[in-house]
Amino acid sequence: MDGQAKVYGRLNRLDVSGGADVFEPASSSNAKQREALVEWLNSLLPNLSLSINVSDEKLRTLLIDGTVLCQILNRLRPGSVTECDDSNRTSESHSESLKRFLAAMDEMGLPRFQVSDLEKGSMKIVLECLLTIRAQFMPNGGGYSVPNTSSPKTSGGDASMSWKSLVEHIGGGDGSPRGESSRSYLSALCGEERRKSLSESKFQHALRSPVKAEPSAALIHHVGHKFHEVFQLKQGCYADLPASKITEMMKSNSLDNAPTQSLLSVVNGILDESIERKNVEIPHRVACLLRKVVQEIERRISTQAEHLRTQNNLFKAREEKYQSRIRVLEALATGTSEETQNVTNQLQQMKAEKTTMEEKKKVEQDVVRLMKEKDDHYHEIAALKQELERARKTYEQQCFQMETGAKRAQQDLEERLKEVVQLLTESKSRVKELEAYSETKCQRWNKKEHISQIFTEFQLGALRELRFNSQSIRQEILETRKSYSEEFNCLGVKIEALENASENYYAILSENQKLHNELQELKGNIRVYCRVRPFLSGQKGRQTIVEYIGENGELVVVNASKQGKEGRRSFKFNKVYGPAATQAEVFLDTQPLIQSVLDGYSVCIFAYGQTGSGKTYTMVQALVFDNLFDISL
Numbered sequence: 261m262d263g264q265a266k267v268y269g270r271l272n273r274l275d276v277s278g279g280a281d282v283f284e285p286a287s288s289s290n291a292k293q294r295e296a297l298v299e300w301l302n303s304l305l306p307n308l309s310l311s312i313n314v315s316d317e318k319l320r321t322l323l324i325d326g327t328v329l330c331q332i333l334n335r336l337r338p339g340s341v342t343e344c345d346d347s348n349r350t351s352e353s354h355s356e357s358l359k360r361f362l363a364a365m366d367e368m369g370l371p372r373f374q375v376s377d378l379e380k381g382s383m384k385i386v387l388e389c390l391l392t393i394r395a396q397f398m399p400n401g402g403g404y405s406v407p408n409t410s411s412p413k414t415s416g417g418d419a420s421m422s423w424k425s426l427v428e429h430i431g432g433g434d435g436s437p438r439g440e441s442s443r444s445y446l447s448a449l450c451g452e453e454r455r456k457s458l459s460e461s462k463f464q465h466a467l468r469s470p471v472k473a474e475p476s477a478a479l480i481h482h483v484g485h486k487f488h489e490v491f492q493l494k495q496g497c498y499a500d501l502p503a504s505k506i507t508e509m510m511k512s513n514s515l516d517n518a519p520t521q522s523l524l525s526v527v528n529g530i531l532d533e534s535i536e537r538k539n540v541e542i543p544h545r546v547a548c549l550l551r552k553v554v555q556e557i558e559r560r561i562s563t564q565a566e567h568l569r570t571q572n573n574l575f576k577a578r579e580e581k582y583q584s585r586i587r588v589l590e591a592l593a594t595g596t597s598e599e600t601q602n603v604t605n606q607l608q609q610m611k612a613e614k615t616t617m618e619e620k621k622k623v624e625q626d627v628v629r630l631m632k633e634k635d636d637h638y639h640e641i642a643a644l645k646q647e648l649e650r651a652r653k654t655y656e657q658q659c660f661q662m663e664t665g666a667k668r669a670q671q672d673l674e675e676r677l678k679e680v681v682q683l684l685t686e687s688k689s690r691v692k693e694l695e696a697y698s699e700t701k702c703q704r705w706n707k708k709e710h711i712s713q714i715f716t717e718f719q720l721g722a723l724r725e726l727r728f729n730s731q732s733i734r735q736e737i738l739e740t741r742k743s744y745s746e747e748f749n750c751l752g753v754k755i756e757a758l759e760n761a762s763e764n765y766y767a768i769l770s771e772n773q774k775l776h777n778e779l780q781e782l783k784g785n786i787r788v789y790c791r792v793r794p795f796l797s798g799q800k801g802r803q804t805i806v807e808y809i810g811e812n813g814e815l816v817v818v819n820a821s822k823q824g825k826e827g828r829r830s831f832k833f834n835k836v837y838g839p840a841a842t843q844a845e846v847f848l849d850t851q852p853l854i855q856s857v858l859d860g861y862s863v864c865i866f867a868y869g870q871t872g873s874g875k876t877y878t879m880v881q882a883l884v885f886d887n888l889f890d891i892s893l
């Protein structure tokens with residue numbers, strides 16, 4: 261199968277060229293064919309969006325699962341292959357798609373590639389297969405258009421009709437008989453299955469090749485419209501054609517110049533007409549025309565076969581020519597090895613010469629280098645001489661300068677010597693003066709020493725006196741200290757007595773506090789005082805209801821509106837302050853409570869009574885008195 265596929269691939273490469281010479285090798289137009297194929301794929305399946313220079317590997321990735329291949333076939337011929345459901349896609353379904361595609365190719369009798377070719381082999385075979393499909397369904401090589409393979413009549417007039425449709429057209433899609441002549445023609449035309457025979461593929465191509473099989477349009481025009489008139493009757497009735505016309509057509513060379521498809525159309529038309537007429541015999545002249553047409557077709561087929569044989573021989577001759585060239589090249593290659601040996605020897609000699617030349621060149625370079633070094637050294641010596649001359653001049657200048665300096669220094673030194681001698685005489689006279697001055701000074705110091713001795717003696721006398729005085733003062737101080745210590749002792753005794761007295765005071769004070777609080781307790785922890793407010797300035801002339809205020813807290817109140825017991829009521833308080841009681845009196849009874857608070861006891865005073873009865877007055881005034889009390893304390 262693999263070999264067969266390759267053969268198909270080669271044949272279809274010739275098929276798809278569709279140009280002037282279909283047997284021309286395709287290598288020169290490979291790039292263009294590839295670009296055309298990519299454009300075709302993009303027009304067929306726009307979602308692919310392939311770039312014009314798409315790589316083989318990208319194409320392999322795209323096609324390897326077989327889905328795209330199935331889509332291509334279904335687009336060209338709907339329903340030709342079952343596509344896998346997108347939702348259930350797996351690697352198995354992908355390989356299944358590829359298998360289905362290959363099976364469809366087998367079914368259509370088209371050459372195909374192997375699975376291994378698509379997986380890891382050369383993509384050339386796969387692309388050739390696609391080119392074959394394109395040529396099969398798009399013989400004009402243009403953009404995508406769905407071919408109409410359903411009607412033999414509509415496709416019968418197409419010069420580039422596919423092989424299969426042509427066979428169906430001639431043989432009848434429904435399998436009905438068309439007479440012996442058509443059957444023999446079909447058997448001659450079909451033979452075995454096309455996809456299994458190389459010669460049949462060539463035959464098909466020869467039939468479809470308009471350049472090789474058919475005359476030019478100019479020639480048709482030259483012959484006139486005689487045969488075209490017969491074509492016009494394709495839809496009409498061939499039996500009604502006049503015998504003279506048929507004779508004229510058969511006599512002229514119009515059949516020779518008519519296109520093969522036109523001849524086939526005539527055959528089909530006559531056969532269709534015979535089928536329609538059923539048992540009615542075809543007129544003799546029409547049968548003659550049919551035979552003539554069939555003979556013409558057979559002649560062309562034989563011509564094509566001859567042509568193919570010629571081409572085959574040509575190819576064989578070319579192959580032999582290339583083989584001989586290969587042999588010559590091989591011989592040349594063997595001869596070249598000897599030449600190569602000679603050349604190698606020559607090369608080695610040249611290398612040796614080159615080495616010698618290089619050594620010579622090296623020696624020359626060394627000489628040049630030494631010359632250069634010599635020049636450099638010469639320049640260096642000249643520079644050193646110049647430098648030496650400069651140094652000598654500098655040295656002479658320095659010597660001159662030093663001599664000048666020495667002379668100047670000698671003069672300076674002489675001048676200085678003179679100055680020093682002068683200074684020495686001056687200093688001698690100064691020494692003499694100083695000796696005289698020191699003499700006088702010495703005398704003066706002797707006098708001063710005498711005076712100081714007298715003063716020192718005087719001072720010593722004074723010191724003795726002072727020492728005596730200090731001893732007497734120290735004695736006084738000791739005595740005073742003694743008297744002070746005695747006084748301090750007395751004061752200590754007194755302070756001790758005071759401490760004892762203060763301790764007694766605090767004891768008495770605490771006792772006093774205790775007694776005070778006990779007294780307060782005795783007076784009662786809860787005491788109730790009553791204060792009767794006097795009439796205010798605006799209440800003059802009113803009658804009081806207070807009848808009696810006792811010394812021990814009795815209070816009798818009279819209600820004139822009630823009789824008996826109800827009209828006279830008596831109360832008992834700790835104390836009752838009458839209308840004339842002053843704030844100071846009220847405070848006198850609450851004052852001890854302040855002391856209890858200071859001693860740490862809890863005390864609470866609150867006022868109770870109706871509005872305007874004098875609660876605030878009593879409390880505030882009490883506080884005022886309390887402050888006064890504090891101040892007085």
Ligand SMILES: Nc1ncnc2c1ncn2[C@@H]1O[C@H](COP(=O)(O)OP(=O)(O)OP(=O)(O)O)[C@@H](O)[C@H]1O
Nearest residue numbers: 792793794796869870871872873874875876877878
């Ligand atoms: N003992 C008093 N002597 C003179 N005037 C008094 C006396 N007690 C109260 N007042 C006067 O009576 C008026 C009412 O007194 P206060 O405001 O103290 O009453 P209150 O009981 O506090 O009233 P409220 O319950 O409305 O506060 C005030 O003008 C006050 O000066």
